[in-house]
Amino acid sequence: MSTAAPSTGHPKISLKGVTKHFGPKQVLRGIDLEVQRGQSLVIIGGSGTGKSVMLKCILGLLHPTGGSIHIDGQDVTHLKGREQEQVMARMGMLFQGGALFDSLKVWENVAFGLIQGKGMQRDKARDIAMAKLAQVGLSADVGELSPAELSGGMQKRVGLARAIATDPEIIFFDEPTTGLDPIMADVINDLIVKCVRELGATTMSITHDMASARKIADRVAMIYEGRIIWHGMAGDVDHSGNDHVDQFINGRAEGPIQMQVRKL
Amino acid sequence: MRWNFLALIGSVILQFFGAVGRLAIFTGKGLLHCVTPPFYPRILLRQMLQIGYYSLPVIGLTAFFTGAVLALQIYIGGARFNAESLVSSIVVLGITRELGPVIGGLMVAGRVSAAMAAEIGTMRVTEQIDALTTLSTNPFKYLVAPRLIAGATMLPLLVLVADVIGVFGGFVVGTEKLGFNVGIYLQNTIDFLHVDDVVSGLVKASIFGFLISLMGCYHGFMSRGGAQGVGRATTNAVVSASIMILTANYIITELFFAQ
Structure with missing residues (x-):
């Protein structure tokens, strides 16, 4: 792994x-x-x-x-x-308040470490982000929302998906x-x-x-x-x-x- | 009691030098990250839109009325020694050399540095800046550098627009209300204007733009303690950006453009 x-x-x-x-x-x-x-x-x-x-x-x-x-x-x-x-x-980190970037969509948050940190293509990073969201039980349409539209529990899950996105x-x-x-x-x-x-x-x-x-x-x-x-x-x-x-x-x-x- | 007083003076001075040092280090780091990769073109573009394009209405309105009132005042003042005919030339010099960059800078300072301090300050108190670091992204490169570049490049363009609209404001008042001949007004405007006048204004604008972004980022970055801290950062950003613009304006004029 x-x-x-x-x-x-x-x-x-x-x-x-x-x-x-x-x-x-x-x-x-x-x-x-x-x-x-x-x-x-x-x-x-x-x-x-x-x-x-x-x-x-x-x-x-x-x-x-x-x-x-x-x-x-x-x-x-x-x-x-x-x-x-x-x-x-x-390393990955799940922050207490989620610390999601509210200027970005949910999937962009999850893919952030891949795109900005590792220089991956956006399309490819998006597929991985969607897979990670599925792993934490969130559907693909959640990926298109902005973090402010999510409940506290969903924000935590997105934070978890972001923390594990780069393996x-x-x-x-x-x-x-x-x-x-x-x-x-x-x-x-x-x-x-x-x-x-x-x-x-x-x-x-x-x-x-x-x-x-x-x-x-x-x-x-x-x-x-x-x-x-x-x-x-x-x-x-x-x-x-x-x-x-x-x-x-x-x-x-x-x-x-x-x-x-x-x-x- | 006497010692307390001396200790107070000492601590104020120490705090002052501490703040100057922090700002100097912040500025140095910000500049360094402007020229070292990786770069974030998408973020830069977004900041350019935010600072440049979305400030156009504010800049346009301010410049128009500044030019217009300048024409009125010069006409009234000039009438005391039969110098009404100087309206067009004084308007164009005043706008391009001084009022365009300074009023434009102050308006953008109110709009942009406040927004930057609030945004970055909120990111600081909600741990989003820490999150950037844990995602292998340098916050100086991602947040500060694009804003500094966007500020220094967009403000000259805004001021160029302000120059044109300001002169137009004077022209409208001059020809419609004060009864100047359209052709003569325009001829005087063009005759009295040198390239230097416009260039000096644009150089100033670039420095003001840099200062506006710097103050927004610095106060946002340094904000502590929840909503109150962010509020304080926003106020400090606008006040310090405005003071720096006015101070820098005098220094630049004195050093480079006063001959």
């Missing part, structure tokens, strides 16, 4: 001591994490714990303050320009089910599992939706205050022996994690 990378001994994604701060605000305080080829890692954690920042560091949208990030054993921490684009070409080796999902009703959320989860399996891709998702995490994860890691505090198989998440994880997955207000809410 996906083209095999040259170095096979390395984990697909590896983070060592990654830190990131914005001015005086410390967001990541030393993240160590590995994802093996073909694995699906789900990172859980509350709002503002640094999940999105970590994802953006791996994608190269932000540069970490310290530590290193390796993809297939290649140090990508400080890549810029052409080299970064080459690494980026092997990436690594796909990132930023809160794929946020803002959807439970049924549509499950449809998206199924689609993610199906598409990822067909591509044989390695995935990293961030979410605070436990139903989604259980469905798409091989492994689960929990991030809290800019550190990974627990990491294990998806099946072990219910008996992790970690108070923070227990509190999070059961959704309790009482526990070691104190939300910063002013008491009345």
